[in-house]
Amino acid sequence: MAQEPEPTETENEKKPKVASRPFLGKLEKNKCRIGIVGLPNVGKSSLFNTFSTKQVPAENYPFCTIQPAQAIVAVPDKRWTHLCEVYAPRSRIQAVLEIWDIAGLVRGAHEGKGLGNEFLSNIQSVDAIYHVVRAFKDKMVEHVDGSVDPIRDLETISFELRAKDRQTIAGKFENMEKMAKRSNDRKIKKELVIIFYFKKGYCVDVYVKLIEVVGKIKEVLEAGKDVNYADWTSDEIEYIRGYNLFTAKPVVFLVNVSMSDWEKGSNKFIGVIQEWVDKHFPGSAVIPFSAVFEAKVCLYLLFLSLSFTNYISIWYCFFDFKKLLEMDESKREAYLKEHKTRSMLDKIITSGYKALHLIHFFTAGEDEVRCWTVRATTKAPQAAGTIHTDFEKGFICAETMSYKDFKKCGSESAAKANGKYIQNGKSYEVQDGDIMYFKFNKPTSKK
Numbered sequence: 001m002a003q004e005p006e007p008t009e010t011e012n013e014k015k016p017k018v019a020s021r022p023f024l025g026k027l028e029k030n031k032c033r034i035g036i037v038g039l040p041n042v043g044k045s046s047l048f049n050t051f052s053t054k055q056v057p058a059e060n061y062p063f064c065t066i067q068p069a070q071a072i073v074a075v076p077d078k079r080w081t082h083l084c085e086v087y088a089p090r091s092r093i094q095a096v097l098e099i100w101d102i103a104g105l106v107r108g109a110h111e112g113k114g115l116g117n118e119f120l121s122n123i124q125s126v127d128a129i130y131h132v133v134r135a136f137k138d139k140m141v142e143h144v145d146g147s148v149d150p151i152r153d154l155e156t157i158s159f160e161l162r163a164k165d166r167q168t169i170a171g172k173f174e175n176m177e178k179m180a181k182r183s184n185d186r187k188i189k190k191e192l193v194i195i196f197y198f199k200k201g202y203c204v205d206v207y208v209k210l211i212e213v214v215g216k217i218k219e220v221l222e223a224g225k226d227v228n229y230a231d232w233t234s235d236e237i238e239y240i241r242g243y244n245l246f247t248a249k250p251v252v253f254l255v256n257v258s259m260s261d262w263e264k265g266s267n268k269f270i271g272v273i274q275e276w277v278d279k280h281f282p283g284s285a286v287i288p289f290s291a292v293f294e295a296k297v298c299l300y301l302l303f304l305s306l307s308f309t310n311y312i313s314i315w316y317c318f319f320d321f322k323k324l325l326e327m328d329e330s331k332r333e334a335y336l337k338e339h340k341t342r343s344m345l346d347k348i349i350t351s352g353y354k355a356l357h358l359i360h361f362f363t364a365g366e367d368e369v370r371c372w373t374v375r376a377t378t379k380a381p382q383a384a385g386t387i388h389t390d391f392e393k394g395f396i397c398a399e400t401m402s403y404k405d406f407k408k409c410g411s412e413s414a415a416k417a418n419g420k421y422i423q424n425g426k427s428y429e430v431q432d433g434d435i436m437y438f439k440f441n442k443p444t445s446k447k
């Protein structure tokens with residue numbers, strides 16, 4: 001695409017444009033889920049299927065049980081690849097992202113149209129959204145609204161998600177108001193709160209603040225804005241996290257163009273889509289791609305990787321198709337280079353990862369080179385806790401060198417000799433690409 005010039009740097013150094021707003025979602029360890037959302041027949045499943053070629057072997061990633069419509073994909077990182085080359089470790093583990101293929105939403109989904117509520121509950125389970133919008137014309141592929149009009153489609157989906165949030169919040173607001181009006185007695189109020197919030201034991205002040213925050217969310221939604229694009233104090237954000245609202249999730253916009261447009265490098269809708277996103281979702285990434293082109297690359301590589309036995313196995317439907325799709329990255333790169341073209345899959349994955357405000361640090365040695373995913377702004381002890389809770393409990397310090405320094409110095413020992421291997425304490429905020437080694441006190445066993 002004309003909008004996507006050949007990269008001059010690695011994907012990681014290039015930093016795709018993503019929202020710089022605070023993350024309003026849940027802060028769960030080991031869960032980084034992103035759902036592919038859009039109208040029917042826009043190319044969501046076609047895109048999802050191509051992600052299968054990026055799937056990691058699940059046995060390396062505990063806690064990740066995957067359904068057919070979910071894929072765990074590796075987050076590409078040239079720094080990790082380089083560390084693996086340097087250390088030649090026995091085990092290599094990348095950062096991963098869980099991608100969900102969610103069936104199409106239609107206008108009226110918030111009122112249960114289509115398979116409305118079922119799909120919406122799938123969206124509720126993810127932490128961020130890939131919003132796929134159709135910018136290809138093809139008479140053979142029916143459009144639910146009869147014509148290709150990406151702005152209308154973007155508005156339909158955004159409206160549905162907002163409408164569902166409005167319903168959720170209106171329900172909560174009414175309940176709270178009723179309860180608040182019922183009594184001015186602080187003691188009774190407190191009891192009501194305890195009942196209402198599943199006996200979590202919030203105090204009255206918290207309740208009053210909740211009413212205020214819910215009221216503010218209501219106003220934002222009624223003004224036609226997404227929760228993610230209003231300004232919130234850090235206190236308010238803590239409350240918003242608990243509601244798991246659709247419009248509080250970060251969005252990356254993926255524009256599916258035809259293969260001929262992709263090869264030509266232009267598509268008439270990209271400009272208006274970018275304008276629309278800048279106006280309504282400022283800072284969110286807009287990534288043009290072609291699902292058909294990506295599928296073609298995958299199929300071609302698949303074809304190359306098939307042996308005679310595989311053909312026979314497929315013929316008898318005995319072959320594990322997904323396994324077959326876990327192909328060698330270097331083959332993909334060679335193919336793209338040879339055909340002077342590029343795939344957008346890596347950029348889509350890294351943009352999703354960044355939209356979730358995720359970064360990773362490395363642990364590197366002869367045994368293992370591994371990426372550990374944390375939220376941006378995570379402090380060293382909590383980062384240590386992603387490896388093992390004992391590391392966090394007994395945290396002493398984090399010996400850290402940045403990947404940049406490592407690369408510049410050429411080796412760990414050279415980095416040490418140049419004073420680039422630094423001992424950081426509890427208040428150190430982990431930076432993306434840090435190479436870390438944690439020192440901790442072993443927990444004393446209770447007798």
Ligand SMILES: Nc1nc2c(ncn2[C@@H]2O[C@H](COP(=O)(O)OP(=O)(O)OP(=O)(O)O)[C@@H](O)[C@H]2O)c(=O)[nH]1
Nearest residue numbers: 040041042043044045046103104136138141291292
């Ligand atoms: N011509 C053309 N067809 C496409 C493109 N992307 C997807 N399709 C076709 O559109 C049809 C629907 O694609 P899917 O990927 O199944 O669409 P979806 O968004 O998952 O649809 P639902 O699951 O029904 O919501 C398929 O026949 C695809 O081959 C494209 O870029 N160009």
Ligand SMILES: [Mg+2]
Nearest residue numbers: 044045103104
């Ligand atoms: Mg689909």
